[in-house]
Amino acid sequence: MANILVVDDELGIRDLLSEILNDEGHQVELAENAAQARAARNRARPDLVLLDIWMPDTDGVTLLKEWSSSGLLTMPVIMMSGHATIDTAVEATKIGAMAFLEKPITLQKLLKAVEQGLVKSAGRKPLAPPTTLLHAPDLTVEVAMTGGIAAAVVELGPQATQSFLLEKPLRDARDEFEKAYFEFHLAKEGGSMTRVAEKTGLERTHLYRKLKQLGVDLTRGKRAA
Structure with missing residues (x-):
């Protein structure tokens, strides 16, 4: 305690x-x-x-x-x-x-x-020390607070990586990440909005509005498939 x-x-x-x-x-x-x-x-x-x-x-x-x-x-x-x-x-x-x-x-x-x-x-060593490889949920102000490097690399798949500059305003950095995140899932699911909604945990109508807001090309996943 x-x-x-x-x-x-x-x-x-x-x-x-x-x-x-x-x-x-x-x-x-x-x-x-x-x-x-x-x-x-x-x-x-x-x-x-x-x-x-x-x-x-x-x-x-x-x-x-x-x-x-x-x-x-x-x-x-x-x-x-x-x-x-x-x-x-x-x-x-x-x-x-x-x-x-x-x-x-x-x-x-x-x-x-x-x-x-x-x-x-308590003066003990953490069980898992911080790593410079930053995954999707960590790309926020929290990264800067915990010593994140100037550019974070987020794994998007076996053949794709994307760099995000943390020196940008938070809103801009977050929008860039979210766009790459949804484009990755659209390509992975062959452009299926239903499967992307299930994977990302968003209601389909909200997902569609989010993609339009971020300027995501909704045909890109289908072309990749």
């Missing part, structure tokens, strides 16, 4: 994270702003901190800097945000944050990040 401090100004997110972490057997302390987070840190060093970036009084990056400059950044800190840029993520990494969770946070990513943070807090 670990002592985890959750800092977020949104009540719903605090309650959700608290419920999940309590179910995992951890003791959770909640703070809705930087002032409460400072008080909690001064009382005792938590084993791990989940820290929101955008807060009304003092933002998470500023609080991270404060802890770092005063010698209080002695525990792993995982940043959280739904609106962070790559520049913000890189800045937080340089200050000392160990990871980044992009909202909405999935249960799998939350538990994995917490596990890795607690391993670091």
Whole structure:
């Protein structure tokens, strides 16, 4: 069991994270702003901190800097945000944050990040060190936060790879990846929208709108087949 401090100004997110972490057997302390987070840190060093970036009084990056400059950044800190840029993520990494969770946070990513943070807090080596080969679900701001290289290579199939420059704005990089992702599945499934919808987990109507939005050539898969 670990002592985890959750800092977020949104009540719903605090309650959700608290419920999940309590179910995992951890003791959770909640703070809705930087002032409460400072008080909690001064009382005792938590084993791990989940820290929101955008807060009304003092933002998470500023609080991270404060802890770092005063010698209080002695525990792993995982940043959280739904609106962070790559520049913000890189800045937080340089200050000392160990990871980044992009909202909405999935249960799998939350538990994995917490596990890795607690391993670091206990001074043990991670079971699986980070790799420079980045797969589809990881091509986000989280990549930059965890030390992603300037260009990420995503495996698209036996004969195809695609490079994505992480220095681009997040939206542009994400659109490029999504377009390549759907083109790959269209080619693999012979242009069948039904099978692509099943493979990608999207409802067919939503998938069609997504492909049109990304400018995907819907005949390309059929030609390849």
